[in-house]
Amino acid sequence: MPAIDFEGRSLPIQAGDTVASALYRSGVRIMSRSFKYHRPRGLYCVSGDCAHCLLTVDGEPAVRSCVTPATDGQRVARAQAWPSPDRDVLGAIWWMRALLPVGFYYKLFAKPRWVWPLAERYIRRVAGIGPVDITARPTRIERVNHHPDVVIAGGGVAGLSAAIHAAGRGESVLLADEGAIGEQVAPGPTRSAIDQLLATARAERRVTILERTRVVGVYDGPLVIAAADDAVHWIHPRRIVIATGAVEQHAVFPGNDLPGVWLGRGAARMAGVHGLTPGATAVVVAATTEAIAHLETVRRAGTVIRTVVAPAAIAAQLPPGTPVAVDGVVVEARGGRRLRAVVVESAAGRTIVPCDALVVSLGFVPRDGLLRQASVAIVNGAGDVVEPGCSVERAAASGEAAAERPQSAPVTAVPGVGAPPTGGIVCTCEDVTAKELAAAWDEGYRWTELLKRYTTVTMGPCQGLLCHAHLRAFVLSRSPSGPMGAPTTARPPARGLTMEEAAAGTDHAIEQRTVLHDRHLDRGARMDWAGTWKRAAVYGDPLAEYWAVRRGVSVMDVGTLGKYRVCGPDATEFLDRLYPIDVRTIRPGRSRYGLLLNEAGHIFDDGMVAAFDANDYFVSATSSGADAAEAWMRDWAETWRLRVHIVNQTTALGAINLAGPSSRGLLGRLTTDPIDGESLPFGGLRRIVVAGVPCIAIRVGFTGELSFELHHPRSQGVALWDALLHAGADLGILPHGLETLKLLRLEKGHILVGQDTDFDTTPAKIGLESLVRMRKPYFVGRSALERLATRPPQRRLVPLKFAGAQAPDEGAQLMDGDRHVGYLTSSRYSPVLECGVALGWVATNGAGAPTRVVAVSRGQRRDAGEIVAGPFYDPQSVKLRA
């Protein structure tokens, strides 16, 4: 026999059971304990609205057990209580509640300061609605997009009528309901109507029905999000119909949350759908005509009705012989861990009625969270959500009208407010009592929104569905004419959402890869993130890679560099305006290093500007700044209205930097094109063919050694890489990664934009004034630099040397005696110089620039350093220009 595991006990389940009905059938009456006061809670709404039956199911906490189908083997448990939820000694908190006044977490445990961490730990252990299993493996949930003409939330009479009507008009419809449509409605006229409409809707090809799919949010767009077990649906409709119905009004009186107190529809659902009685003897509060049907359903299931508390108009419709307290009021429910008696007040006086069930039907409040979230005028409400308690015929008509009402003003429900609560628990999710609302009011929190934030009323799992009307009634009773009682803001999610569902469709990393990615993996490279790229950081022995560059030959994959072809009749003019260097003097076949400045004269990227021909350039940018550089270029090209094409070749071209004293020799083995120092000098550009691969070769020097940057068609990158490594085997060629490159460039004193520069770094601050041609009449940032030139920089980026076998940490603070003067941006031990080399920002104002500093690293390690002239390695660039 199929069964569920409930806290170690095997409980049988029947066809059609929910988790809650299966537990109830086996005698479980206390479904949970309350959030703050550990009060026992039993089934109440049985519609998935209240927090009474939240259980941990298969490791997932806060599952609404009354609408979750029971399946064989499910593991079910209640939130933590000691020794058990059935006999929870922490229930004593309720009797000590005077010590925990409203807003206690703002008032208590504040002094001395060490108290709060202890209190917080304890509070976290005793509060909450169940632990999260942090060892559980996350389940990947995918996102599915839909584009119907109309989306309908809710599969009742109104929702189904709207779907059928919209489809009849030729519109595509997607209808989502959080349960299996109709299954939670007790047999009767409403259920019959639903069954009939559902059959019609299913036969309509334009209607898609998603069951067990809860709509959690309505956003601008419009976008409707709905979550199911296997997917999260992103629905992009033209129009939205909200037909989420109504829930019976929460009754607030002392003892209102005892197990055994039911909302009418909940009790009828248990009796009519699952054949389970809400109790052996019951008192029924019947303020609606629907309650008469509930009364009969419960009675047929076997419950003995002790008394019906009803207004005269309803009492007159009750079957003859029904015991009635006409115009009576239930003023209290009594019991310890479950209901024992109800106190009824009527014209005849107070009567104590022994019973184990109280079924309350006071009226309806709309389930309007989604409707109130929606601010767009294409959202319509239909049925109970705008006419709570309406008839089947009215619901159907309302649905059809909603389906026909394009672009109308939004129809939103205004929750009715009744009498203000005077005793009992107003918000059962958060354990907020009527007395606590009064106390908060007396402390000065006199708006619905303020009371919400201070007391947390309406902030629990039901999102105010049960208590929002009572909150407003409370405020309006004290401030009837003011705006203080306005409805609170409804926000998504209207229903609970797991973190996995929130991450649906996005929980995957997106790596940009060069064509050589697999080659790096084959060599055992450690791949690190570099912006949005995955790049080889090190292949195993960084020192070997380093010496290969300094003493032999090495290759590096630099395909991530931003690469652009800039051409057109105005290309030279365009680049000359964009860069502070003199682009007009770059001859065909030559290149020049340039900084990209913003209007404030601050550096935001750098790269090479190389000329193929007049008005035909190859421009590079940093790997992580490539997108910004391209946007910058396009923006200015459009602004200046110059005749220029910008072709992004970042992904079309791969690039390999061949570096080291033996690099020319190796290259010569693979090309017949001239590559000698005269034909391809430092800074030169030439189209050559290497191992059959057409390349744009640029003589650059980021590593400080003789280097050839070979830009080539991406599709031929692997062939070129393999050819270089094969041909250089006898020269001891090795590839080098980012870690080695960072050391090589630091020895040469080259900056990394973003690492060595800040948001306000000007060329003068890093000693690159020579790259700015102020005599040009215009370039981006020129006027700012002109102004800044009148004020000397307050700090400069300087090269520093540190003795010893270990360099200070990057980020180490620089001290001049007791004076803090700056910090290091780059720092490495230099094998060739046998000392630490670094770049760092040093203050140049006040007492003047120091010449010696102490770098204080993590762990308080101190290194004495000296500010020197750069670059550290090959200061005359003899190697570079070889």
Added chain:
Amino acid sequence: MLDITESRVAIIACLDSAAVLDHLPDHDAAFRLRVSPDELLLIGPATAAADLLTHATAHLDRAAAMGLAIDVTDAWSVCTVNGDGVTQVWARLSENRLPDERPAVVQGAVASVPAKAIVGDDQIHVLTPSCLGHHVPHRILDACRDLAPHVSAPQQFAVRGAFRGAAPVGTPTVGGGAAS
């Protein structure tokens, strides 16, 4: 049956004024994709690359000194999905609405990466930057496990159905016309 394959493609970027691109002659082997007023992509099978470049260069050179035709094939990776389930694949990977007409072109994020999609009969070609080319097939296999996708050998690019040029959704359409 859902089939995933890499399409071998040639892509020629034609850059010029809108007026010139409006009158770029059709090429039998090429699908025309107008990505912006001043840029048009000619997309055809890889075997037609040289022919397409010659075709575009000849026209643009004649039309204006501004014109530029450049082979940008290596900038793109084309993942092609064939079969009955292509709309389901699309629903899981893109928020964009698939137009009802075929063929159609959609420009926007697919599997959270920038993409252009050419939609044929039971067929979608997803063009992404080549540095992200590995990502789309990986995401399809991951997100559509229940559709039992099958990976087949690379094929030459071809669009199923009536063969017309198109402008992607959301892009201003300037000119266009049939490609073959």
